Amino acid sequence: MTSLRLSNVRPWGGDPADLHIANGVLTGEPDPGAEVIDGAGRLVLPALVDAHAHVDKTTYGGPYRRHTAGSSLASLIDNERTHRESLGPVAARAGDLLDRYIAHGVLHVRSHVDVDPVIGLASIAGVQEAAASRPVSMQIVAFPQSGLITRPGTLALMADAIDAGAHLVGGIDPAGFDGDPIKHLDAIFGLAADKGVGLDIHLHDRGTLGAWQIDRIVERTNALQLQGKVTIAHCYALSTVDDARQGALIESIAAADISLTTTAPGTTPQLPLARLAQAGVRVGLGHDGVRDLWSPYGTGDLLEKVLSLAVMSGYRRDDDIDSVLRLATHGGASVIGLPDYGLTAGCAANLLLLPVSSTVEAVTERPQRQVIAHGVLL
Amino acid sequence: MTSLRLSNVRPWGGDPADLHIANGVLTGEPDPGAEVIDGAGRLVLPALVDAHAHVDKTTYGGPYRRHTAGSSLASLIDNERTHRESLGPVAARAGDLLDRYIAHGVLHVRSHVDVDPVIGLASIAGVQEAAASRPVSMQIVAFPQSGLITRPGTLALMADAIDAGAHLVGGIDPAGFDGDPIKHLDAIFGLAADKGVGLDIHLHDRGTLGAWQIDRIVERTNALQLQGKVTIAHCYALSTVDDARQGALIESIAAADISLTTTAPGTTPQLPLARLAQAGVRVGLGHDGVRDLWSPYGTGDLLEKVLSLAVMSGYRRDDDIDSVLRLATHGGASVIGLPDYGLTAGCAANLLLLPVSSTVEAVTERPQRQVIAHGVLL
Numbered sequence A, B: 001m002t003s004l005r006l007s008n009v010r011p012w013g014g015d016p017a018d019l020h021i022a023n024g025v026l027t028g029e030p031d032p033g034a035e036v037i038d039g040a041g042r043l044v045l046p047a048l049v050d051a052h053a054h055v056d057k058t059t060y061g062g063p064y065r066r067h068t069a070g071s072s073l074a075s076l077i078d079n080e081r082t083h084r085e086s087l088g089p090v091a092a093r094a095g096d097l098l099d100r101y102i103a104h105g106v107l108h109v110r111s112h113v114d115v116d117p118v119i120g121l122a123s124i125a126g127v128q129e130a131a132a133s134r135p136v137s138m139q140i141v142a143f144p145q146s147g148l149i150t151r152p153g154t155l156a157l158m159a160d161a162i163d164a165g166a167h168l169v170g171g172i173d174p175a176g177f178d179g180d181p182i183k184h185l186d187a188i189f190g191l192a193a194d195k196g197v198g199l200d201i202h203l204h205d206r207g208t209l210g211a212w213q214i215d216r217i218v219e220r221t222n223a224l225q226l227q228g229k230v231t232i233a234h235c236y237a238l239s240t241v242d243d244a245r246q247g248a249l250i251e252s253i254a255a256a257d258i259s260l261t262t263t264a265p266g267t268t269p270q271l272p273l274a275r276l277a278q279a280g281v282r283v284g285l286g287h288d289g290v291r292d293l294w295s296p297y298g299t300g301d302l303l304e305k306v307l308s309l310a311v312m313s314g315y316r317r318d319d320d321i322d323s324v325l326r327l328a329t330h331g332g333a334s335v336i337g338l339p340d341y342g343l344t345a346g347c348a349a350n351l352l353l354l355p356v357s358s359t360v361e362a363v364t365e366r367p368q369r370q371v372i373a374h375g376v377l378l
Helices: A073-087 A090-103 A122-132 A154-163 A181-195 A207-223 A243-255 A273-279 A302-312 A318-336 A359-365 B073-087 B090-103 B122-132 B154-163 B181-195 B207-223 B243-255 B273-279 B302-312 B318-336 B359-365
Strands: A003-011 A017-022 A025-027 A035-038 A043-046 A048-053 A106-114 A137-143 A168-172 A198-203 A230-234 A259-262 A283-285 A351-354 A370-373 B003-011 B017-022 B025-027 B035-038 B043-046 B048-053 B106-114 B137-143 B168-172 B198-203 B230-234 B259-262 B283-285 B351-354 B370-373
Touching: A003 A351, A043 A318, A043 A359, A048 A259, A048 A283, A048 A302, A048 A318, A090 A106, A090 A122, A090 A370, A106 A122, A106 A198, A106 A318, A122 A137, A137 A154, A154 A168, A154 A181, A168 A181, A181 A198, A181 A207, A198 A207, A207 A230, A207 A243, A243 A273, A259 A318, A273 A283, A273 A318, A283 A302, A283 A318, A302 A318, A302 A359, A302 B302, A318 A359, B003 B351, B043 B318, B043 B359, B048 B259, B048 B283, B048 B302, B048 B318, B090 B106, B090 B122, B090 B370, B106 B122, B106 B198, B106 B318, B122 B137, B137 B154, B154 B168, B154 B181, B168 B181, B181 B198, B181 B207, B198 B207, B207 B230, B207 B243, B243 B273, B259 B318, B273 B283, B273 B318, B283 B302, B283 B318, B302 B318, B302 B359, B318 B359
Parallel strands: A003 A035, A003 A043, A048 A106, A106 A137, A137 A168, A168 A198, A198 A230, A230 A259, A259 A283, B003 B035, B003 B043, B048 B106, B106 B137, B137 B168, B168 B198, B198 B230, B230 B259, B259 B283
Antiparallel strands: A003 A017, A017 A025, A043 A351, A351 A370, B003 B017, B017 B025, B043 B351, B351 B370
16 A cells, blocks of 8 residues: 655644655654655645534535525425435435545534435435445435434334444434423433444523433433433523522533534534533534525535634634534544544544645635545545 | 727626617617627626725735634624734735726725824825725725724824815724723714714624614714715624514614625625615625735625625525625616616726626626726626
8 A cells, every 4th residue: 555754734723744655653662665645734634524414405516596484494394305305316416425525524423314204214225325435434314304203103213223233313402493302312222232333412592401312312322321322402491590590400411421513503502612522522523404494505615614614613713612622523533433533643544734824814714625534535 | 089899798697689889878879880799698797896895905916814813893803903014015915906896897996095194194005005006996994993082193193084084084983892882972973074074983892782883873864964965884783683673773863874895704694685685775796805814715706796696685586696795786887886787888998798698697606707997898
């Protein structure tokens, strides 16, 4: 296999150095026969990690469509069920989006993929097909977007999805959307325990209702010894309860080693990132949908989400902005459990080269970048 | 002078049409001898309007600098006064930023420019120099960034600035920062009336304190018959008082024909845009600072601010997102009082050509664009 030397690059904005790659892995060892790429002082980051995507929903690859949904969660979900069949095959649309991801250096993705009695496992298969032919690692969450308790037959399909290669069991607002939090949580935790996989649960419910469900998720995580294998996505409750309740929730989330993902919502207060970091909670960042029936936003460049989250967190200092970039890299890698992730010897050589001098400029400028996947310059 | 035909373009995303330009002005008349540019179905927008900038403060054109300020307004202002002399000449820095603006199609700018006893009118002169050699129209607000009542000598310098060509009198948090709202407002309104110019007043003060100052600004605007000539910038109070108070404030702002500008703040609720539009209040959008001693954010592409404001306003529908794009174009033009602005015959031919099919995609994609200034393709 090829070996490569990236000369004069600045890992995570630090001092200039050479990076050595052999057989797709970073090594500490120079190889005299290696092909040399002149880094010209560019910044090197490990590949971006989208820890919360919905690549099956995108309309990339098709013509522009006007937004047709109302603003409630139920309206958004209904609108999608009405129009999704007109979008064309999942594999093609998801593939076009993944090409965008890869061009921007997003090489690791955890995507929720809809499962319900109408589409069955078709979207799961489409996403698997799109990812298989591309240099991107894909985790799939079998996601009951249209309801679980309220949509009979979905749980059995989610079990089939896991058997067909989906990696995690999903869930969605057990109380606020699906209407029976105990039945919903018992069902998805039971399935996860049965199949020996983890869970990633959408929780938009705010305030005390969301907080109460976090407690129920923590209970089940501990009871089933699923510590380290459960993620709560969005988790708006955490930023919409009072300070003391927030502190108690973070403590129990940390103790159960539950991870969180955010997609930098526009109109909900951001997660308390500093407090979560202090408690040692793993946090990842995701695109959420990209140009789909839910919203027209997104381009596939996760650095845009980093920028949004930094701005909406009120950050101006370099170390604060840098900490948000860490969510889109190391944070996401810790949420989805990537082995061998990073810039040190032994890590897989999935890298970005950016023509900027600092991690802050990577975020503020979001320049065109070169991407190295498994040691190969794309 | 040259005449130009833009064939097959889509004004504001509408049906394909040809636009005819002669002597820098849009005409309804084809000229058989005109040079033809094939629009290839691209979107045409009128030039972007940055209605609230601080181009004297930017560090563009210099090396990257770490953020050194604390988070309070006073700390940000003090930090700037400490470090600004190390930044190099205003004309060069502002010029580099204006080049970025122009490349992104921002051809009309209202910039607040610092005036105080240390720098005197030097920054005013620097911004004037930068703008004079570039195809951008520049309005300058003589801005008492470091205080007016608390910094004796500043008012006289602001009068000198108007005499030297600055277009408007500025102000800043008459209560929360300068400490004496009545003295501050009487001073700046007195100066504006004396010189026969308008005002543009920074008001970050939130809640009831800010609302009380809005009432005082409205009183003076009406008493001095300055209707149509006063802008309140930021105006955080409007989104941080209760619904009834907000309604009453909007009514009096509309009656005094006071305009507002927003810079899409990251951690303050956004202006109530729909309610302001319904009341007929003119609203513009601005970059605020771009990579300066206050914040590292911004690139000179005002469409990024449009995107941020749309996302943080919770907008998903096409007409809502379109309305935010209007703030960055027609809205800003109405705030700064541009004559002959728009896409109809008789308007100045300051235009953007964007390779997208809809105004929403102009915002979500923010593609590279071609710019026409005064009828000339740049």
